[in-house]
Amino acid sequence: MGFLEDSHVKFGITRRSFIFLRTILIGAAIFFISYAILSHTSSPQLSEEHHAESASRWNGTISREAKSLSLKSQNATLGFGDIKYISMPFRTDRQDAVHLLASIHGLKMSKVDGVVGESIHSKSVPDGGAGLRPPELGCWRAHVNVWREFLDSGKDTMLVLEDDLDFDVNIKNIFQRISIQMQHNQLRVTPPTEHEQRSAPYGLDWDVMYLGQCSDYASDRKYLSQIFDDPDTPSRADTHPHFVGMMNSLGIYGKQIGKVRVISPSWGPVCTLAYAITRAGAQRLLLNLSYLGLTTAVDVDIIRKLQAGVIRGYTITPPPFSSFRLHNYMDSDTATQKTKEEIEKEQKLSNEKDIGNLAGTSLNIRTSARHAMLKSLDRHNWEDYERLFPTKNSPPRLQDSDGSTAPPPEPFGTVAEEKEKSIKAGEAPLSEVTDNEEDTSASSKKSNKQAKFNEETKESLISPGKKSAENEPEQSLEKTNRENSAGSEQEVENKDESKEESKEEAVSDTEDTSKETGAGEPESDDKKR
Structure with a gap:
């Protein structure tokens, strides 16, 4: 500034112009200094x-x-x-x-x-x-x-x-x-x-x-x-x-x-x-x-x-x-390392206080x-169902492809009730447990007829404690006499084999029909004999 003061007269600069120029220079210096200070102290922002x-x-x-x-x-x-x-x-x-x-x-x-x-x-x-x-x-x-x-x-x-x-x-x-x-x-x-x-x-x-x-x-x-x-x-x-x-x-x-x-x-x-x-x-x-x-x-x-x-x-x-x-x-x-007694004592204390990951x-x-994952993975499945399906009887009916509404399935009973239903269904005739009452196909008729025949055969052949038990001693004595008779052994054997085959076929038909129609479990071997 001293240089300007000594030379303003020399270069023909008026005093007013000199003061104006000095003000401009001082203002510019203050501006740059302030900018530098703000740059040093400002905190940049991230988007x-x-x-x-x-x-x-x-x-x-x-x-x-x-x-x-x-x-x-x-x-x-x-x-x-x-x-x-x-x-x-x-x-x-x-x-x-x-x-x-x-x-x-x-x-x-x-x-x-x-x-x-x-x-x-x-x-x-x-x-x-x-x-x-x-x-x-x-x-x-x-x-x-x-x-x-x-x-x-x-x-x-x-x-x-x-x-x-x-x-x-x-x-x-x-x-x-x-x-x-x-x-x-x-x-x-x-x-x-x-x-x-x-x-x-x-x-x-x-x-x-x-x-x-x-x-x-x-x-x-x-x-x-x-x-x-x-x-x-x-x-x-x-x-x-x-x-x-x-x-x-x-x-x-x-x-x-x-x-x-x-x-x-x-x-x-x-x-x-x-x-x-x-x-x-x-x-x-x-x-x-x-x-x-x-x-x-x-x-x-x-x-x-x-x-x-x-x-x-x-x-x-x-x-x-x-x-x-x-x-x-x-x-x-x-x-x-702690002793076994110390570990057991701490385990017992932990159990009493119920200390675990939740604590x-x-x-x-x-x-x-x-702690946050306990909330993020928390689920209340049945509460969600109750909220969406408030009716406790059954869920809404679903529509078939033809637009009709299928009836909801009947609710299940207790285990004892379902077991009793199953037993009754197994003892009932085929016609009573058939799902489709209007089924009149040839196979269905044949099954019913076969079931009736098997029931009659079964009753005649293996009725417990009656005909089979009465005939068994006589058959055994007759067989012994025939075996002792000369010249008739082959004939007796042929007759016995024919009778046995007839019985086995009848019993086999009864067992097969029982399995197909659900008409009850086959009887034991002892009962058959």
Whole structure:
């Protein structure tokens, strides 16, 4: 400005023109400074089409590419390369629950077997791990097996879960918001590569991302955090005190709790319920927790590596995943083995309190997927029928092809009544049980005639205790005399055979006709004789 003041006379500029020009320059400077400030502090909005809310606290706007890439979080693996969950082979109850939840929410998860610590050979335990309890060794080995399987898959990322998980019903929308934030991560120490910008919804600058820690505490670098709005964040009442304290330490207080989540560098996350890893992360975990040794339980040893700086991680608070607790002995497969008496006592207590999945709880979740599925799969079949068919006698009549209305079927009686009807129908003549009374076909007449003939034959041949019984001794004596008579043996045999064949044919006709006409069961062999 001094230059202008000294030279306005030299160039013939009047004082009024000089003041006007200076005002224009000052106004332009104020405009550009204000625009820059607003650009730094504004929160870009996402369209409702992508189901993501305004959540940004970074400097910049959401690119079209980032929006498109975040949609991968809506797929069956939440935008990760794969989802694996660890479960002991005998915990089929938990495996049923995991697959049920996955099917309801369109997720694809595959199981990796947990490991019994006692089965691990002493030579395969890393240096420093000899003092670990068998359950701790089994847990470590199961996670190491997942890391190895992931490296063999050739994928960029994997989500690792444990089988007692629970999550919010809007899990896919939650991860889409996390994807937006991770693509605009202000905590990165390296710029994103072209591969990340093209195909990594959560970036690849990290080794581990904690998504289901059971407790946590922040480092002294509390200024390293990125806060974003999330309408599916658990309410203040549903947020565990651990995470309330964690958020307070990061500068989040009061009404903000229950409305926002925060991304921060991992420092003290406990538990391995849910976490994601990159290929570089799996390699570093295998290096530091197997090849170079193992000092303590796997989750605590990872914390030591995070604090030592040999592994880089991010933590989402509150976590999107939570453990589902029954508050009894069923909750843990790695706790110290209890005696048979202790287990029986807890089982008895559980039965008395009627504790089961219906009484299970999950913290840090606004709308539990486990509780919601009880409503979504609830059915009241007979109430639905009663609502649609309020008449209790019978359903509406159906029309035949010719337009006539068929009468409804007669209702069934009790079992005893139906049995009595069946017996009576079997004893009745054929004409009384024929369905079609107007049936006068030749076959029907023949059947009736045959039935009458069979009844007469049956009465004459096998009437119980009378003619057959009276004639039997005389026939036997006559047969003996004839056999002793010389020259008449062949004649006697021919006559006997002829009589026997006549009887067998008559009885056979009676049995066949009884079966065809339902005229009662055939008599026993003893009665025939």
